[in-house]
Amino acid sequence: MAGLQGNGIQRRTVLKAGVAVGALQIAAPYIVKAQGEQSLKIGVDNPLTGIYTALGTNENTGMQLAAEQANAKGGILGRKIELVIEDSTSDKADVAVQKARKLIQSDKVDFLIGNVNSSMAIAISQVAGELKTPHIVPGGHADVITGTSCQWTSFRVCNTGAMQGNAMAKPLVGIGKKIYIIAQDYAFGHSLADGLTKGAQAAGGTIIGTDFFPLGTTDYSATLIKARGANPDVLVDLAAGDDGINSLKQAVQFGIDKQVHLAGMQQELEVLEGLPPEARVGTWLFEWYWNQPSSVPGVADFVAAIRKKTNKVPTARTWFGYAALWSFVLAANNAKSIEGVKVCHALEGLKLPPEVACQPGEPFYRAEDHQLVPAVFVGHAQAKGASDPEDLFVVDQVEQGSTFMPPTSQTNCKLNYPT
Amino acid sequence: MTQVVLFNVLNGLIVGAFYALMALGLSLILNLSGVINFAHGGFLALGAYLAYSMAPYLGFWGGLVIAPFLTAFLGILVERVLIRRLYGRDPLYSLLLTFGFALIFQDVFKYVWGASSVPYQIPGWLGSPLSTSLFFLTGYRVFMVLIVALAVGALFLILGYTRLGIRIRAGTLDLDTVSVLGVNVRVLRNLNFGLGIYLAGLAGVLAAGLLGLSPTIGDQLIMPSFVAIIVGGLGSLPGTLAGGLLIGVAAGLTAVYFPTAQEAVIYVMMALVLLVRPHGLFGDAGRH
Numbered sequence: 001m002a003g004l005q006g007n008g009i010q011r012r013t014v015l016k017a018g019v020a021v022g023a024l025q026i027a028a029p030y031i032v033k034a035q036g037e038q039s040l041k042i043g044v045d046n047p048l049t050g051i052y053t054a055l056g057t058n059e060n061t062g063m064q065l066a067a068e069q070a071n072a073k074g075g076i077l078g079r080k081i082e083l084v085i086e087d088s089t090s091d092k093a094d095v096a097v098q099k100a101r102k103l104i105q106s107d108k109v110d111f112l113i114g115n116v117n118s119s120m121a122i123a124i125s126q127v128a129g130e131l132k133t134p135h136i137v138p139g140g141h142a143d144v145i146t147g148t149s150c151q152w153t154s155f156r157v158c159n160t161g162a163m164q165g166n167a168m169a170k171p172l173v174g175i176g177k178k179i180y181i182i183a184q185d186y187a188f189g190h191s192l193a194d195g196l197t198k199g200a201q202a203a204g205g206t207i208i209g210t211d212f213f214p215l216g217t218t219d220y221s222a223t224l225i226k227a228r229g230a231n232p233d234v235l236v237d238l239a240a241g242d243d244g245i246n247s248l249k250q251a252v253q254f255g256i257d258k259q260v261h262l263a264g265m266q267q268e269l270e271v272l273e274g275l276p277p278e279a280r281v282g283t284w285l286f287e288w289y290w291n292q293p294s295s296v297p298g299v300a301d302f303v304a305a306i307r308k309k310t311n312k313v314p315t316a317r318t319w320f321g322y323a324a325l326w327s328f329v330l331a332a333n334n335a336k337s338i339e340g341v342k343v344c345h346a347l348e349g350l351k352l353p354p355e356v357a358c359q360p361g362e363p364f365y366r367a368e369d370h371q372l373v374p375a376v377f378v379g380h381a382q383a384k385g386a387s388d389p390e391d392l393f394v395v396d397q398v399e400q401g402s403t404f405m406p407p408t409s410q411t412n413c414k415l416n417y418p419t
Numbered sequence: 420m421t422q423v424v425l426f427n428v429l430n431g432l433i434v435g436a437f438y439a440l441m442a443l444g445l446s447l448i449l450n451l452s453g454v455i456n457f458a459h460g461g462f463l464a465l466g467a468y469l470a471y472s473m474a475p476y477l478g479f480w481g482g483l484v485i486a487p488f489l490t491a492f493l494g495i496l497v498e499r500v501l502i503r504r505l506y507g508r509d510p511l512y513s514l515l516l517t518f519g520f521a522l523i524f525q526d527v528f529k530y531v532w533g534a535s536s537v538p539y540q541i542p543g544w545l546g547s548p549l550s551t552s553l554f555f556l557t558g559y560r561v562f563m564v565l566i567v568a569l570a571v572g573a574l575f576l577i578l579g580y581t582r583l584g585i586r587i588r589a590g591t592l593d594l595d596t597v598s599v600l601g602v603n604v605r606v607l608r609n610l611n612f613g614l615g616i617y618l619a620g621l622a623g624v625l626a627a628g629l630l631g632l633s634p635t636i637g638d639q640l641i642m643p644s645f646v647a648i649i650v651g652g653l654g655s656l657p658g659t660l661a662g663g664l665l666i667g668v669a670a671g672l673t674a675v676y677f678p679t680a681q682e683a684v685i686y687v688m689m690a691l692v693l694l695v696r697p698h699g700l701f702g703d704a705g706r707h
Contacts, residue, residue: 214679242630
């Protein structure tokens, strides 16, 4: 009896152990996999609802394409990239910050990307700085993100107000010396207005008035009545997104474009597409445009890949997201590490290769303030493209970053790397 | 300076008329059924999107006529299937339902028409100023005021002289007695809801001519409607009409002196009214 029991216990123990190991295989397969096969998570904290939905969604599309392409080439240090996407909302900073914390602390992402809304980009860059996570802002434009609010962890792809002010000053003053500015009353609007004011004055123009209206204004009569009353040569409309559409639509309905030259700085394809054809007028700056001469490498492939994915051409936003994600891939692979300080040092001075840059020249991240130094495209809107219904902008000239970057002494960024 | 003030007051009346149209639809539904329709903005956007989709086949005018009816039809369906079940309960339930509907609407619009704005066009001769000095008086804005006046006029005629209208007004005062007198209250509420949604759909088509048509177009416009109802007085349709015009003019005047406060001023007005005369300027004292 004792022997039988002994055998039974032994066999049962073995059986139980076997079942336990088998269950463990199903329940916790990570034990079987090597660390290197685990995916590398990159967090995305961008608007998927609210007024910036289209912009955020387009940026995310660019990131997704970049992740797919990078994964086909081995990902980051042999690990597949996995995008963890959260909706920051378009205007609730507390949600954006909470999502950023969740991504870093709970989802354990190694890198963070976001936000379209400048104020929210500043807020999440502070979270990233606190939690020592490399962070790239694809499309938040307020100057302070790579200025007084800069963090050693944060980099930015899109332009600042100062960059655009310098780039657009001569073209705008060339149209007319008396300039009237209307802009949205928040960080982004003020940033652009300040940038243009300084740039235009340096170029010999005069800002005869600046008017700020609340974000989300639906009726622009009051603003436009006042602007028209000041009799400018050039009416500069710095509104972005839906506000840009509404203000331009109404300006053209008022016939203002026939009396005064309508212009602005950054304009986006999303806005031109949302306008009726007769309202697609004015002189603008595009931070990136899809219809470039075939001599520029990388563009055709990028445009084709996005067209295949979405049936639409890429916008500047798509390119921001694409460049942001690829920047992380290149930096981490160059640094042979995903550790925060090493990746950030690798991003400093990183030159985007032609298939990522998709523009003339070699954009790179400036080491002093982590700002990308790109080219910009100055031109005018057109109601309808001759060859393509999505070709709504005609590029008159391409300006290289070296001609319009403000000196680092002006941006006042102090990077405090951990010692 | 007086010219600027005059321009802005005039323009304020135009915008106010639009707010009044939206607020009237909301008020109709609120008065009879006690439902705070948070999805009103969603129905507004639906009217606009339907007009946009029909435009290639029926043109701007076809869309203007038919889209509000289609929207009202959907409203009637929603009331019949969903909202009707919540009448006996705490008003919070219907509020949550309509709020949820507003979110569903947004995602449906994103899915069907895309997250970006779509280019809704109005006829060229409407979208231009009537005179060079009064340049902000575009044909379209005057047209909008005319349509609003027609719609409001028709609404008050319906309410005053048709059986449906009289029953709605009676129901607003005492629904139980109306029911006891043999009126089918379910159908009454249903049609009333449809009427309110018709006005929302019409407001949507009109709005799309002025604003970019994006999934959030309703959200931007819904808050002034609530404020108009509170300022004008709950339970009073003429009050709602006056409330809409009043906040439009207030926003216009504020835009002259404090442009950054032109949105905030309507809430300041609402706060003042609630403090000084809580039942609104024309509302009946003692109503909830």
